[in-house]
Amino acid sequence: TQLLEQSPQFLSIQEGENLTVYCNSSSVFSSLQWYRQEPGEGPVLLVTVVTGGEVKKLKRLTFQFGDARKDSSLHITAAQPGDTGLYLCAGVTYTGNQFYFGTGTSLTVIP
Amino acid sequence: ETGVTQSPTHLIKTRGQQVTLRCSSQSGHNTVSWYQQALGQGPQFIFQYYREEENGRGNFPPRFSGLQFPNYSSELNVNALELDDSALYLCASSLAGTRETQYFGPGTRLLVL
Numbered sequence: 001t002q003l004l005e006q007s008p009q010f011l012s013i014q015e016g017e018n019l020t021v022y023c024n025s026s027s028v029f030s031s032l033q034w035y036r037q038e039p040g041e042g043p044v045l046l047v048t049v050v051t052g053g054e055v056k057k058l059k060r061l062t063f064q065f066g067d068a069r070k071d072s073s074l075h076i077t078a079a080q081p082g083d084t085g086l087y088l089c090a091g092v093t094y095t096g097n098q099f100y101f102g103t104g105t106s107l108t109v110i111p
Numbered sequence: 112e113t114g115v116t117q118s119p120t121h122l123i124k125t126r127g128q129q130v131t132l133r134c135s136s137q138s139g140h141n142t143v144s145w146y147q148q149a150l151g152q153g154p155q156f157i158f159q160y161y162r163e164e165e166n167g168r169g170n171f172p173p174r175f176s177g178l179q180f181p182n183y184s185s186e187l188n189v190n191a192l193e194l195d196d197s198a199l200y201l202c203a204s205s206l207a208g209t210r211e212t213q214y215f216g217p218g219t220r221l222l223v224l
Binding site: 002004006033035040041042043044045048086088090098099100101102103104106 | 115144146151152153154155156159167169201203212213214215216217218220
C-alpha cells in the first residue's frame with residue numbers, strides 16, 4: 001500500500017534551476033523523513049521533520065512539513081549535477097510501527 | 112562505528128529456488144527492518160525485528176521470513192522464488208524501534224530467472 005504519493009515522478013532540469021518535490025498523503029504522520037538514493041546504493045537520510053509547519057534548511061535544500069502533518073515538500077535552489085538521484089520521502093504513522101516510503105522522484109540535473 | 116553491511120551484493124536465482132540474504136546492523140542498533148525495492152520505485156516494508164522478535168510486517172506472503180540473532184544481525188529468507196521477487200533488498204538498522212532514525216545498507220540485488 002502506497003500511503004505517500006510523490007510528484008513529479010521524473011524531473012530533468014538544467015544546472016542552476018530551482019525545483020520542488022511534493023510528498024502527499026491522506027494519513028497523518030508523527031514524523032517524516034527525506035532520503036536521497038543513488039544507483040546501486042541504499043537511501044541516505046537528508047532530514048527528519050517532526051513538527052507540523054516545521055521548515056528545515058540544509059544548504060540549498062529546504063524541507064517543509066505540512067501543518068496537518070499529512071504532506072511535505074523539498075525545494076532545491078540552484079540545482080547542481082551532484083543533486084541527481086532518487087528522492088524519497090518516508091513517514092511513520094501514530095498507530096503503525098513501520099516506515100511508509102513514497103513513490104520516489106527521480107531527479108536529473110543536466111550540466 | 113561500523114555501518115550497515117549486507118551480503119551478498121548481487122545474486123542470481125531461478126524460479127522455485129530459495130534464497131537467504133544477510134544484514135549486519137550498525138553497532139549498538141537492536142532493530143532491523145527489511146525492504147524490497149523494485150527498479151525506480153520506493154522501498155516497500157517487508158518486516159521488522161526488534162530484540163530477535165518480529166515487530167511488524169508489511170503486505171508480503173509467508174514465503175518471506177526472517178530471523179534476528181543475539182548480536183542483532185539478521186537474515187531474510189525467501190522460498191519458492193518468483194520472477195517478481197527480482198528487486199533490490201535493503202536492510203536498515205535503528206537504535207530502538209520504528210520511530211528512530213534508520214540507517215540503510217547498500218542492498219542486495221536479486222535477479223530471478
